[in-house]
Amino acid sequence: MPLIEIEGVKKAFGPKVVYRDLNLSIERGESITIIGGSGCGKSVMLKLLIGLLRPDAGEVRFDGQDVATMKADELQKVRQRVGMLFQGGALFDSISVGENVAYSLREHGRSADRPDIGRRVAAALEMVGLPGIEKMRPQDLSGGMKKRVGLARAIVQGPEVVLYDEPTTGLDPINVTRINRLIVALKHELKITSIVVTHDMQSAFAISDRMAMLHEGKILYTGTPHEFQSSKLPEVRDFVIGFAPPDEGRPSLEVN
Numbered sequence: 001m002p003l004i005e006i007e008g009v010k011k012a013f014g015p016k017v018v019y020r021d022l023n024l025s026i027e028r029g030e031s032i033t034i035i036g037g038s039g040c041g042k043s044v045m046l047k048l049l050i051g052l053l054r055p056d057a058g059e060v061r062f063d064g065q066d067v068a069t070m071k072a073d074e075l076q077k078v079r080q081r082v083g084m085l086f087q088g089g090a091l092f093d094s095i096s097v098g099e100n101v102a103y104s105l106r107e108h109g110r111s112a113d114r115p116d117i118g119r120r121v122a123a124a125l126e127m128v129g130l131p132g133i134e135k136m137r138p139q140d141l142s143g144g145m146k147k148r149v150g151l152a153r154a155i156v157q158g159p160e161v162v163l164y165d166e167p168t169t170g171l172d173p174i175n176v177t178r179i180n181r182l183i184v185a186l187k188h189e190l191k192i193t194s195i196v197v198t199h200d201m202q203s204a205f206a207i208s209d210r211m212a213m214l215h216e217g218k219i220l221y222t223g224t225p226h227e228f229q230s231s232k233l234p235e236v237r238d239f240v241i242g243f244a245p246p247d248e249g250r251p252s253l254e255v256n
């Protein structure tokens, strides 16, 4: 059974139809990238997966259970298993970096884990290459550091799935590579299922097992990076032209 199944989903905001008939299955351990034009519904899709938004029709199943009809306590259990890196980071400026990273542990964590919070926050910050910055304030961080703190917050509770909304947008090339490496490392080391929304085709090709293109309220095409690159569909060509996936069998990102 796939870990996530989106089936026959329709969603509109007033007159604005976002999905006509959305269907997508995501396997455990898979790294999938969702691409598509601005406003086509990529962020909405991630929000449907964790029940922040509900579909007008259709099902969004997580591990066989329909998220769309879950009650608050069931949703909370799903959210414990899913970390989310929000578009723009969504850090709280009024609290420290450490408190930001601890937020989901305090919010959803089991009380038995409370004494471990400091240690787990430190481990998550270490994992994203920012050890010891717990006391800093979000406003004193660079854009790249904010994204990495957002990522530390997404992984601190040991999620099975991480949803990344534009993890590399607006970053310089060094930070882009750093974030891409982290996504690949989390997949390999922690066997995390990754769902990445991005405009950045170089990242998409570097980190994906599979890609899916959203277009006019549906998944227009899914395939491996190589299949995307050789697709004849004009909408796909418009996106991938000028970019190339790494050579087969030779990952572009070394994971140590």
Ligand SMILES: Nc1ncnc2c1ncn2[C@@H]1O[C@H](COP(=O)(O)OP(=O)(O)OP(=O)(O)O)[C@@H](O)[C@H]1O
Pocket (backbone or CB within 6 Å): 013, 016, 018, 036, 037, 038, 039, 040, 041, 042, 043, 044, 045, 087
């Ligand atoms: N809560 C909401 N209320 C009303 N309209 C919304 C809401 N959330 C999203 N929309 C609309 O739904 C459409 C899809 O939004 P979404 O944020 O998923 O786009 P996106 O593909 O992530 O775009 P971008 O690449 O710019 O981030 C947009 O037209 C947006 O204005």
Ligand SMILES: [Mg+2]
Pocket (backbone or CB within 6 Å): 042, 043, 044, 087, 165
């Ligand atoms: Mg978006």
